[in-house]
Amino acid sequence: xxxxxxxxxxxxxxxxxxxxxxxxxxxxxxxxxxxxxxxxxxxxxxxxxxxxxxxxxxxxxxxxxxxxxxxxxxxxxxxxxxxxxxxxxxxxxxxxxxxxxxxxxxxxxxxxxxxxxxxxxxxxxxxxxxxxxxxxxxxxxxxxxxxxxxxxxxxxxxxxxxxxxxxxxxxxxxxxxxxxxxxxxxxxxxxxxxxxxxxxxxxxxxxxxxxxxxxxxxxxxxxxxxxxxxxxxxxxxxxxxxxxxxxxxxxxxxxxxxxxxxxxxxxxxxxxxxxxxxxxxxxxxxxxxxxxxxxxxxxxxxxxxxxxxxxxxxxxxxxxxxxxxxxxxxxxxxxxxxxxxxxxxxxxxxxxxxxxxxxxxxxxxxxxxxxxxxxxxxxxxxxxxxxxxxxxxxxxxxxxxxxxxxxxxxxxxxxx
Amino acid sequence: xxxxxxxxxxxxxxxxxxxxxxxxxxxxxxxxxxxxxxxxxxxxxxxxxxxxxxxxxxxxxxxxxxxxxxxxxxxxxxxxxxxxxxxxxxxxxxxxxxxxxxxxxxxxxxxxxxxxxxxxxxxxxxxxxxxxxxxxxxxxxxxxxxxxxxxxxxxxxxxxxxxxxxxxxxxxxxxxxxxxxxxxxxxxxxxxxxxxxxxxxxxxxxxxxxxxxxxxxxxxxxxxxxxxxxxxxxxxxxxxxxxxxxxxxxxxxxxxxxxxxxxxxxxxxxxxxxxxxxxxxxxxxxxxxxxxxxxxxxxxxxxxxxxxxxxxxxxxxxxxxxxxxxxxxxxxxxxxxxxxxxxxxxxxxxxxxxxxxxxxxxxxxxxxxxxxxxxxxxxxxxxxxxxxxxxxxxxxxxxxxxxxxxxxxxxxxxxx
Numbered sequence: 001x002x003x004x005x006x007x008x009x010x011x012x013x014x015x016x017x018x019x020x021x022x023x024x025x026x027x028x029x030x031x032x033x034x035x036x037x038x039x040x041x042x043x044x045x046x047x048x049x050x051x052x053x054x055x056x057x058x059x060x061x062x063x064x065x066x067x068x069x070x071x072x073x074x075x076x077x078x079x080x081x082x083x084x085x086x087x088x089x090x091x092x093x094x095x096x097x098x099x100x101x102x103x104x105x106x107x108x109x110x111x112x113x114x115x116x117x118x119x120x121x122x123x124x125x126x127x128x129x130x131x132x133x134x135x136x137x138x139x140x141x142x143x144x145x146x147x148x149x150x151x152x153x154x155x156x157x158x159x160x161x162x163x164x165x166x167x168x169x170x171x172x173x174x175x176x177x178x179x180x181x182x183x184x185x186x187x188x189x190x191x192x193x194x195x196x197x198x199x200x201x202x203x204x205x206x207x208x209x210x211x212x213x214x215x216x217x218x219x220x221x222x223x224x225x226x227x228x229x230x231x232x233x234x235x236x237x238x239x240x241x242x243x244x245x246x247x248x249x250x251x252x253x254x255x256x257x258x259x260x261x262x263x264x265x266x267x268x269x270x271x272x273x274x275x276x277x278x279x280x281x282x283x284x285x286x287x288x289x290x291x292x293x294x295x296x297x298x299x300x301x302x303x304x305x306x307x308x309x310x311x312x313x314x315x316x317x318x319x320x321x322x323x324x325x326x327x328x329x330x331x332x333x334x335x336x337x338x339x340x341x342x343x344x345x346x347x348x349x350x351x352x353x354x355x356x357x358x359x360x361x362x363x364x365x366x367x368x369x370x371x372x373x374x375x376x377x378x379x380x381x382x383x384x385x386x387x388x389x390x391x392x393x394x395x396x397x398x399x400x401x402x403x404x405x406x407x408x409x410x411x412x413x414x415x416x
Numbered sequence: 417x418x419x420x421x422x423x424x425x426x427x428x429x430x431x432x433x434x435x436x437x438x439x440x441x442x443x444x445x446x447x448x449x450x451x452x453x454x455x456x457x458x459x460x461x462x463x464x465x466x467x468x469x470x471x472x473x474x475x476x477x478x479x480x481x482x483x484x485x486x487x488x489x490x491x492x493x494x495x496x497x498x499x500x501x502x503x504x505x506x507x508x509x510x511x512x513x514x515x516x517x518x519x520x521x522x523x524x525x526x527x528x529x530x531x532x533x534x535x536x537x538x539x540x541x542x543x544x545x546x547x548x549x550x551x552x553x554x555x556x557x558x559x560x561x562x563x564x565x566x567x568x569x570x571x572x573x574x575x576x577x578x579x580x581x582x583x584x585x586x587x588x589x590x591x592x593x594x595x596x597x598x599x600x601x602x603x604x605x606x607x608x609x610x611x612x613x614x615x616x617x618x619x620x621x622x623x624x625x626x627x628x629x630x631x632x633x634x635x636x637x638x639x640x641x642x643x644x645x646x647x648x649x650x651x652x653x654x655x656x657x658x659x660x661x662x663x664x665x666x667x668x669x670x671x672x673x674x675x676x677x678x679x680x681x682x683x684x685x686x687x688x689x690x691x692x693x694x695x696x697x698x699x700x701x702x703x704x705x706x707x708x709x710x711x712x713x714x715x716x717x718x719x720x721x722x723x724x725x726x727x728x729x730x731x732x733x734x735x736x737x738x739x740x741x742x743x744x745x746x747x748x749x750x751x752x753x754x755x756x757x758x759x760x761x762x763x764x765x766x767x768x769x770x771x772x773x774x775x776x777x778x779x780x781x782x783x784x785x786x787x788x789x790x791x792x793x794x795x796x797x798x799x800x801x802x803x804x805x806x807x808x809x810x811x812x813x814x815x816x817x818x819x820x821x822x823x824x825x826x827x828x829x830x831x832x
Contacts, residue, residue: 011628013452015443016598016637018436022457027431036429037464039457041438048453055471071607072627073617105783106804113607131806152630154809212432221432276720282706283699286720290698293774293807301726303719304692304702310717310760314730344726358709391709 001145001172003029003036004060006052008068008077009151010043020153021066028160030223032169033178034062044074050084057144062168067151069134071113077148078119085141088122091115095126095135102133121148127163131155138167145171177229181236183220183243186259186404188250190218196246200239207239216397217259218250252407259403260288264295266410275344276302277315277336277351279327280369285352285399300344305336315339326362328354330370334380337372349374350406352398357391366391369398373406381409417561417588419445419452420476422468424484424493425567426459437482437565440573448585449594449641450478460490466500473560478584483567485550487529493564494535501557504538507531511542511551518549537564543579547571554583561587593645597652599636599659602675602820604666606634612662616655623655632813633675634666668823675819676704680711682826691760692718693731693752693767695743696785701768701815716760721752731755742778744770746786750796753788765790766822768814773807782807785814789822797825 005022012019022039029036037060042052049068056063068077082089096118103110117134120126127136127147132155139146147164149156185193190213194201197220201209207224222239226232244251253262267274276286276299283304290296303314308327311317317327317335325331333351341349354369355361367387374380383405387394421438428435438455445452453476458468465484472479484493498505512534519526533550536542543552543563548571555562563580565572601609606629610617613636617625623640638655642648660667669678683690692702692715699720706712719730724743727733733743733751741747749767757765770785771777783803790796799821803810 007455010626011637012439012455013442014446014596014626014637015439015441015452016628017630018434018439019455020434023428023431023434025431026429030430036431037459037461038468039423039428039435039455041455043453045453051475052454059467070629072610073614074626102804105781106802108605109608111607111611113611131809154631154805158806210427210430210432212427221430278699281703282712282715283694283702283718283720286699286722287697287703290720290722291700291808291811296698296722299698299720299722301720301722301730302699303730304699304706304715304717306702306706306712306715306717313761314717314719314759343730345729392707395707 001034001061002059003034003062003064004038004040004056005036006040006042006049006056006063006065007151008042008044008049008065010045010074012041013043021149021151021156024153024157025064025066025160028165029064029168030178031180032165033172033176034168044068044076046076046080049077049080053081053084061143062145062147064147064149066149066156069117069136069148069150071111071117071133078121081146081148082121085121085139085146087139087141089119090122091118092120092126092135094128095120098128098135099133125167127159127167129155129159130162131158136164138164140171176225176227177232178223178225179229179232179236180221180223181240182255183222183240183251184253184257185218185220185247185250186216186252186400188218188247189213193218193220193247193250197243200242204239207235209239209243215393216400252404259400259407261292263403263407264289264292264298266407267298268295270410272347272410273298273300275300275340275346275349277340277349278302278304279306279311279336279351279353280356281352281395281398282306284395285350285402288399300346302340302344311336315343326364328362328364328368328370330372330382330384333370333372333382334374337374337380341374341376345376347376348406349376349380350402351380352402354385354394354398356394356398367394369394369401371398371402371405373409417450417477418475419450419478419480420454420456420472421452422456422458422465422472422479422481423567424458424460424465424481426461426490428457429459436569437567437572440569441480441482441576444576444581445480445584446594446596448581449588449592450584460484460492462492462496465493465496469497469500477559478561478563480563480565482565482572485533485552485564485566487527487533487549494537497562497564498537501537501555501562503555503557505535506538507534508536508542508551510544511536514544515549541583543575543583545571545575546578547574552580554580556587592641592643593648594639594641595645595648595652596637596639597656598671599638599656599667600669600673601634601636601663601666602632602668602816604634604663605629609634609636609663609666613659616658620655623651625655625659631809632816668820675816675823677708679819679823680705680708680714682823683714684711686826688763688826689714689716691716691756691762691765693756693765694718694720695722695727695752695767695769696772697768697811697814697818698722700811701766701818704815716762718760719756727752731759742780744778744780744784744786746788746798746800749786749788749798750790753790753796757790757792761792763792764822765792765796766818767796768818770801770810770814772810772814783810785810785817787814787818787821789825
């Protein structure tokens with residue numbers, strides 16, 4: 001099955017937002033063996049949307065349309081498709097009930113416009129919206145399959161994962177199995193990693209190996225095809241083994257995981273609790289940690305100690321340390337980690353102090369970062385980084401390095 | 417002049433990267449008065465690229481193509497366009513010299529593949545690449561204008577800004593000035609806001625008014641055209657005045673600002689300092705606040721009090737409060753805000769406690785949130801929210817509401 005993704009929205013053509021939906025859906029469709037050959041973006045204009053639909057139908061079996069399902073006048077996806085395909089619109093009871101419930105729950109007044117969102121294409125399968133009002137839908141018309149999804153990623157992504165993927169796989173007749181696996185690495189550059197496995201990349205065509213670098217991490221996407229699922233998976237396994245034999249030291253996980261996710265899993269596994277002291281990261285480590293559902297139970301809490309005053313008064317960093325070594329120092333990082341663990345009565349304390357930028361601090365250059373890790377009651381181990389990015393990149397990488405060091409320590413501790 | 421942007425690259429169709437080039441170019445083209453009506457993404461496949469070119473030529477005056485100018489086998493943009501338009505490829509001397517220089521400078525060995533990058537379409541205007549090897553080019557063929565740009569944003573963006581925009585404006589006959597302004601609103605839904613200004617949206621064509629909702633905010637983009645710049649700005653001013661006369665209570669800023677940004681500005685202006693107690697937001701408020709360069713000086717620090725234990729031991733929430741009212745309560749929010757200000761010796765304490773989801777807490781449903789704001793030494797004012805989203809959306813909106821309430825209080829305090 002070949003697919004095309006049409007995103008509807010003038011804001012995309014004005015450069016106000018990026019079409020992240022096309023990326024998300026492309027990745028998801030690849031996972032279930034659907035090839036995406038085209039993306040199209042078209043504005044909130046019925047004539048041009050109809051044009052785009054006609055072109056898509058000529059070249060694709062599945063047309064996925066995102067956006068334009070909202071309550072306002074410029075949301076015209078449903079009406080345009082209905083007219084184009086010659087099908088009517090009908091109010092879906094379940095959708096209407098869920099919209100009414102949403103307004104009741106949030107104590108807001110429902111307008112007539114909102115009722116429009118419960119209209120669906122006649123004969124379509126409804127995809128419930130658990131995070132907003134506009135339902136999605138799937139309609140088979142002739143040889144072609146149409147899937148309509150809401151535009152906001154916060155609604156579209158969970159809808160596709162919970163209902164959309166299933167609606168597609170149940171309609172697929174294809175024999176060829178395509179399986180894909182992403183290997184994630186941290187602590188090694190893209191060029192260096194590619195050097196190590198150059199011969200594999202050059203010689204392999206099944207699976208294919210596609211490297212990608214982003215924000216200090218490198219990933220390899222392996223994609224194998226075979227008529228038998230098990231054999232496709234075996235192909236992936238063999239290539240993965242070969243790759244990890246060479247650069248396994250830097251490998252940390254598969255697919256959509258993250259360093260933070262792996263850390264949360266490891267902490268849960270060991271039952272250990274964490275306390276944080278964040279200076280340059282300003283809460284970023286804890287924010288990311290707690291964004292993982294269920295991870296919170298491993299986090300006692302933490303202090304964002306942006307000022308020297310709070311480092312001293314709340315986290316009891318010694319006056320001499322601040323005066324003699326500065327807050328950007330191994331000693332300060334150690335005391336922060338040790339005292340955070342004490343204050344929160346956690347098994348492990350982790351601290352981040354350094355110079356995010358744009359200005360230097362205490363005469364230390366931008367990118368100087370100290371990360372302290374302490375088991376409660378024990379002196380902290382401190383790692384120093386010299387990062388070369390801007391403020392934002394430095395903060396993001398500091399958090400990743402924090403996960404990386406702590407994970408390493410937990411993994412080694414287990415082996416010992 | 418109407419434009420279409422074609423991005424070439426299979427990595428886009430596999431979901432490995434997002435098409436940020438289309439967003440950047442759309443914004444830039446809008447600034448010089450060129451309407452973008454379509455984006456297309458196509459893989460590294462000559463046949464499908466040719467197809468996309470044929471479609472683009474039928475509906476657009478200007479076709480901007482990004483990607484596929486690299487040195488490798490799957491970079492086939494130039495060859496495909498040359499064959500399609502029936503023009504030859506010739507080696508550009510300047511491009512070749514700059515490539516040779518690049519290799520000399522970086523001490524690398526130049527391969528035959530790299531010479532391919534100096535090939536340009538016969539008769540085209542070369543756009544120098546100051547950040548990489550592949551030159552861009554502009555070619556007029558018949559009625560149509562073609563612009564080829566490299567795929568990596570780090571090369572494409574500076575090339576367009578330094579040479580591409582100029583190459584286009586010099587070929588434009590129209591002198592029409594286009595100005596655009598975004599008005600940002602919080603605390604009002606998209607449907608409700610549109611209801612209030614429906615007549616304006618319906619009757620206005622210059623400026624146009626385009627609403628957009630995202631993550632709990634609504635924006636209106638006003639775009640005016642006029643031969644005289646000042647008159648275009650005047651048209652924007654008049655419409656803005658009319659809009660703010662109706663929904664000004666919810667307005668908070670222009671263009672690319674954010675609630676957090678406005679809050680940071682206001683705190684800096686007043687010289688007041690802030691302390692935070694974050695439960696369900698897990699550090700998100702402080703992380704966002706400190707991501708704004710220079711904002712940190714208004715933040716004393718804060719506590720991420722994920723556990724009841726830390727709420728009690730570090731932030732001294734009373735045992736009776738936790739036992740009788742629970743941590744998801746107005747009373748707990750008040751104590752957290754008051755005690756955070758005390759602990760950090762800040763002028764203002766702000767607290768966030770509630771149920772982000774996915775599970776309910778203390779019998780209180782997902783989305784129940786309390787935000788406390790206290791001036792040091794004074795009882796806190798507490799706001800209650802009933803949010804209707806998932807875990808991630810609830811956390812993001814809680815942070816936005818925190819900014820909104822605090823900004824409101826600071827603005828009112830000033831007026832009083």
